[in-house]
Amino acid sequence: MTTTTQRAGATAPAAGRRRKAAAPAPTGADRIPKPSQGWYRDPVTGEKYRRVTTILEKGCAKGDALTFWAANLTAELALDRLPYLVSSSLREETRAEAYDWLRRAHVRKKDERADAGSAVHKLVEAHVLGAPVPEELLEDDDLAPFLTNFLQFVDEWDVQFEASEMVVGNPEDGWAGTLDYLLRSPKIAAALSARYGVEIAPDAVLAGDTKTGGELGIKGVYPEASLQMGAYRRATIAWLRDGATVPMPRVAPYGVALHLRPEGYRLIPVAIGDEVYAAFRVMQQAADWASGLSKHVIGDALTLPAPPVRDTVPTHEEVAV
Numbered sequence: 001m002t003t004t005t006q007r008a009g010a011t012a013p014a015a016g017r018r019r020k021a022a023a024p025a026p027t028g029a030d031r032i033p034k035p036s037q038g039w040y041r042d043p044v045t046g047e048k049y050r051r052v053t054t055i056l057e058k059g060c061a062k063g064d065a066l067t068f069w070a071a072n073l074t075a076e077l078a079l080d081r082l083p084y085l086v087s088s089s090l091r092e093e094t095r096a097e098a099y100d101w102l103r104r105a106h107v108r109k110k111d112e113r114a115d116a117g118s119a120v121h122k123l124v125e126a127h128v129l130g131a132p133v134p135e136e137l138l139e140d141d142d143l144a145p146f147l148t149n150f151l152q153f154v155d156e157w158d159v160q161f162e163a164s165e166m167v168v169g170n171p172e173d174g175w176a177g178t179l180d181y182l183l184r185s186p187k188i189a190a191a192l193s194a195r196y197g198v199e200i201a202p203d204a205v206l207a208g209d210t211k212t213g214g215e216l217g218i219k220g221v222y223p224e225a226s227l228q229m230g231a232y233r234r235a236t237i238a239w240l241r242d243g244a245t246v247p248m249p250r251v252a253p254y255g256v257a258l259h260l261r262p263e264g265y266r267l268i269p270v271a272i273g274d275e276v277y278a279a280f281r282v283m284q285q286a287a288d289w290a291s292g293l294s295k296h297v298i299g300d301a302l303t304l305p306a307p308p309v310r311d312t313v314p315t316h317e318e319v320a321v
Helices: 052-059 065-080 082-088 092-103 105-129 144-156 186-196 224-233 274-291 316-320
Strands: 034-036 039-041 048-051 160-170 175-184 206-211 237-239 245-247 254-261 264-271
Touching (some): 048 052, 065 082, 082 092, 092 105, 105 160, 105 175, 105 206, 144 264, 175 224, 186 206, 206 224, 224 254
Antiparallel strands (some): 039 048, 160 175, 160 237, 237 245
């Protein structure tokens, strides 16, 4: 039987009240930080770290590229569905529906790409970990070519994976994120050495990232991939799947982005050295500005101050003047 003692001088809880039990310390995989609203929170220490992808979204200006992409997509869709738009414009009840459908074309396209990218990442992760591929993904005919081409990449380049979908962070610099994978491949190391004129050991740990957008041979891998991978390379801590933490392994300053499409794949070299991390830190400052200080530097319009109130009755001389 257990007994409870109370420290001398402590105040007893009020009658009928129960003191709220402290939350149990997280164990196992519950110790791994999870992303939420642009941040990762360490459930053990309570510290919050800015999410790498949020830093890039807020701090990396893309100019007019997205505007032109959305405009081109909308114009192409309008011409393809011109009969529908014309007939819908003739009645008020269908005009609003057609207008909303057209103006949200770019949102639907982004969502489709995100869904496809997420599914492909699950396929890749299952393979890397030697885990069963979720049944709903195996039954998706649209995803089958992605998996086939990914397996071809692994076989042709003799890839051995070291980690997949691992949460990493740099508490001192205030950020965390989830990398795609770390790998070893003597063939990739040799190709990168030849491309950049450097010496990368055959057994070096390399950072890798899978991109599924764009068109094969045209677009699909953008400079932001370098910033993201360059940040992960400079992580100082990594969370294993059992929740344990380990120092981030040493990663080569050059990695690869796997542009994976249904019609094939391309392996794109990516520089992720210290100069890239320095640029990422600038983006982090810009993100802090965009989400923080910028919201407070412009105030409401000023108003003229009210005239002072006189406390005394004016003298005869003042009235005369």
